[in-house]
Amino acid sequence: MKIFLSASAKINLTLDVICRRQDGYHRVEMIMQETELSDDVHIAVSDGPGGISVRCSHPDVPDGENNIAYRAAKLIKETFHIGKQVEIYIKKRIPVAAGLAGGSADAAAVIKGLNLLWELGMDEAAMMNMGAVLGADVPFCIRGGTCLAGGIGEVLTPITSKAVLDLLLVKPEVMVSTAWAYNNLNLNAIRKRPDNSSMIDALERGDIREIAGGLINVLENVTIPRYPEIEQIKGEMMDAGALGAAMSGSGPTVFGIFGSVSEADAASRIFRRKYKDVIATKTKLRGKQGMC
Numbered sequence: 001m002k003i004f005l006s007a008s009a010k011i012n013l014t015l016d017v018i019c020r021r022q023d024g025y026h027r028v029e030m031i032m033q034e035t036e037l038s039d040d041v042h043i044a045v046s047d048g049p050g051g052i053s054v055r056c057s058h059p060d061v062p063d064g065e066n067n068i069a070y071r072a073a074k075l076i077k078e079t080f081h082i083g084k085q086v087e088i089y090i091k092k093r094i095p096v097a098a099g100l101a102g103g104s105a106d107a108a109a110v111i112k113g114l115n116l117l118w119e120l121g122m123d124e125a126a127m128m129n130m131g132a133v134l135g136a137d138v139p140f141c142i143r144g145g146t147c148l149a150g151g152i153g154e155v156l157t158p159i160t161s162k163a164v165l166d167l168l169l170v171k172p173e174v175m176v177s178t179a180w181a182y183n184n185l186n187l188n189a190i191r192k193r194p195d196n197s198s199m200i201d202a203l204e205r206g207d208i209r210e211i212a213g214g215l216i217n218v219l220e221n222v223t224i225p226r227y228p229e230i231e232q233i234k235g236e237m238m239d240a241g242a243l244g245a246a247m248s249g250s251g252p253t254v255f256g257i258f259g260s261v262s263e264a265d266a267a268s269r270i271f272r273r274k275y276k277d278v279i280a281t282k283t284k285l286r287g288k289q290g291m292c
Contacts, residue, residue: 002044003113007105008144008284009037009094010137011167011248011255013203014194015217017185025152026182031159031199032137034144035167037281039102040091041069041109045117048085052077058092061103072107072134076114079130086114095171095277099249101137108141128156145286146203148196162206164283166264168237171253171277172229181250185222193218212244212257223251230254233271240267253277 015030054063054070064070073086088110094102111131115122122130124143131138136153146161194216202210224231230247233254237245241263242256258264264280271278 104137215246
């Protein structure tokens with residue numbers, strides 16, 4: 001029994017950090033957006049010895065329990081007391097360690113795929129609750145579309161967006177630790193925070209220019225001083241015709257919103273002279289489960 005799923009990357013149209021919680025995590029309020037950029041996740045189950053294997057096309061993606069897709073399969077097997085073989089192959093298109101939730105997307109695909117293959121009967125809410133055990137981005141990757149995210153990112157309020165945005169993603173060759181970014185953010189020093197209410201209104205109206213003008217990620221306050229290349233890419237993105245640009249998640253990927261596919265493609269040719277990970281894509285509205 002096999003299934004092939006598409007695991008979509010996300011961007012953060014806004015990202016605000018409200019406070020540090022007593023458990024050490026941070027309370028956030030951010031608008032998360034699914035994109036057409038995706039990995040292919042192939043899952044096969046059989047009546048074998050009951051192990052889990054994960055292979056990936058990208059050499060930097062770990063196998064075994066260090067891989068969140070492996071942990072997703074293990075969690076389902078343990079929760080439902082299933083002693084069957086699971087084989088997972090991930091064809092990576094989403095850049096690794098990029099702030100685009102690539103690993104979380106793969107884990108979400110494993111939860112959805114095994115739910116279908118084993119006919120477990122979990123609805124979307126149950127799958128999202130299971131995903132929250134693995135990571136804060138996994139519930140969104142299960143749901144997709146456009147959402148206002150609260151809590152540590154797992155509390156989702158759907159947004160009915162009418163905007164399909166032409167994007168350019170550029171990832172510089174730096175590594176940003178999510179824990180480092182959050183732990184070194186000075187909450188008292190943040191001078192400009194996103195207006196999520198206005199952003200939601202712009203999304204619901206499909207006002208691309210207003211959406212592009214409202215992109216704010218407060219984690220840039222800590223990442224840009226250490227990695228000034230992020231600010232440089234944002235500036236170059238605007239020079240190349242972007243309507244707005246921001247860092248996604250804890251970085252280091254910068255995305256720009258363009259007025260058309262042709263403009264995004266033209267800008268991509270400029271950035272490919274310098275960067276390896278340059279991807280033109282679109283945002284994706286809430287839709288059916290992706291299959292590949």
